[in-house]
Amino acid sequence: MRKSIRNSAIATFVVGGFALTLATPAEAVETRNFAVAVYSGGQLRGQVYGVVNWTNGYGFNIPHAFLRDDSCDGYTVHFELYMNSNWPGGVRENRSGCNTTKIFNDIAASSQYTSIRYVRIKVCRNEWVDTCTTKYYYNPYVRV
Numbered sequence: 001m002r003k004s005i006r007n008s009a010i011a012t013f014v015v016g017g018f019a020l021t022l023a024t025p026a027e028a029v030e031t032r033n034f035a036v037a038v039y040s041g042g043q044l045r046g047q048v049y050g051v052v053n054w055t056n057g058y059g060f061n062i063p064h065a066f067l068r069d070d071s072c073d074g075y076t077v078h079f080e081l082y083m084n085s086n087w088p089g090g091v092r093e094n095r096s097g098c099n100t101t102k103i104f105n106d107i108a109a110s111s112q113y114t115s116i117r118y119v120r121i122k123v124c125r126n127e128w129v130d131t132c133t134t135k136y137y138y139n140p141y142v143r144v
Contacts, residue, residue: 029053029054029055030053030054030140030141031051031052031053031054032051032052032054032137032140033049033050033051034048034049034050034051034052034119034121034135034137035047035048035049036048036049036079036121036122036123036133036134036135037123037133038077038123038124038125038131038132038133039131039133040125040127040131043071044070044071045069045070045071045073045075045077045125045131046067046068046069046070046071046077046094046123046124046125047067047068047070047123048065048066048067048068048079048121048123049065049066049068050062050063050064050065050066051063051064052119052137054139054140054141055110056141057115057116057139057141057142058110058111058112058114058115058116059108059109059110059111059116060108060109060110060116060119060139061106061107061108062104062106062107062108063105063106064103064104064105065079065092065103065104065107066101066102066103067079067092067093067094067101067102067103067104067123068094068099068100068101068102069094069096069097069098069099069100069101070099071098071125072097072098072099074097075125075126075127076093076094076095076097076125076126077093077094077123077124077125077126078091078092078093078094078123078124078126079091079092079121079122079123079124080092080121080122080124081107081119081120081121081122082119082120082122083109083111083116083118083119083120084114084116084117084118089107089109089119090107092104093126115139115141115142116139116142117138117139117142118136118137118138118139119136119137119139120134120135120136120137121134121135121136121137122134
């Protein structure tokens with residue numbers, strides 16, 4: 001699903017005793033849903049989902065990421081976030097167990113000089129050898 005949100009900035013100036021009001025459109029925010037699930041043995045084991053708000057070519061925000069542990073097997077789940085090829089955005093883990101969801105708020109990144117072409121989201125079931133699934137979510141403001 002794609003959604004554009006536009007706000008406006010309003011400025012009022014007094015010139016020669018007259019008030020002049022100007023309304024200018026603020027920067028658009030492109031909102032994209034994301035969902036990544038990991039399976040093992042043919043069963044859903046964990047998933048992460050939410051929305052990515054792309055503010056421009058240089059930044060994004062994930063207001064809430066929901067990390068769900070869908071199995072009762074004693075293994076935890078985590079998700080990793082990367083920008084572009086390997087710019088790390090951290091690892092977040094759900095250790096609460098069986099059929100629980102942990103919420104991570106206000107995940108954001110921005111760069112002053114390098115555009116963020118995509119976010120790579122990887123969700124894993126923490127086993128002896130992790131079982132993982134990775135998906136890419138591309139910035140609509142940047143040509144890849």
